[in-house]
Amino acid sequence: LTVTYSGATTGQLAIKIVGLPSDKNATVTVTGPNGFNQTVPGSVTLENLVPGDYTLSSIEVKGTYTYHPQPKTQTVKVMAGPATTATLNYVPTILAMDAAAGDRFGQAVATNGEWLAIGSPDSKGIGDLERPGVVYLYRLNDVGEWAFVKKLSAEGKTVAVYENGY
Secondary structure, eight states, X not given: OOOOOXXXXXXXXXXXXXXXXXXXXXXXXXXXXXXXXXXXXXXXXXXXXXXXXXXXEEOOEESSSEEEEESXXXXXXXXXXXXXXXXXXXXXXXXXXXXXXXXXXXXXXXXXXXXXXXXXXTSOOSSSOSSOOEEEEEEEOTTSOEEEEEEEOOSSSOOOOBTTBO
16 A cells, blocks of 8 residues: 655745835745745745744835835744735835934824824924924825925924915
């Protein structure tokens, strides 16, 4: 009597990257059984993997925004046979280009869908005042990203943002 096993003995891991612009690459490190360690820049399917637990660790990506991976780390079980899928969703975060600790960037936010004003009440101003507070003005561009337009500092005065700009 001869017994022949014809089933799969290795597995696959399909890594899907969501939320990054096409010109940005992720950095995802995959570790697993038998010292497996590979870094991938985007969506890919890893093949011929030994079944077991694989950990995906990703770091933020800088661009117009800082893109934070959600989750930053996850563990998935790869089985022999069909691919196991792991999805990493990158979430964009707008940061002030000159941010400092204690600025309270984002304390106040307003938008009309085309313009975005982000307040930073304890930020250093444009003039000589130490911390007069500022407003960062962004406009939605053609590719759907908020593009920085101008930093406004009232230095003790009220700032109004009008529908037609600044």
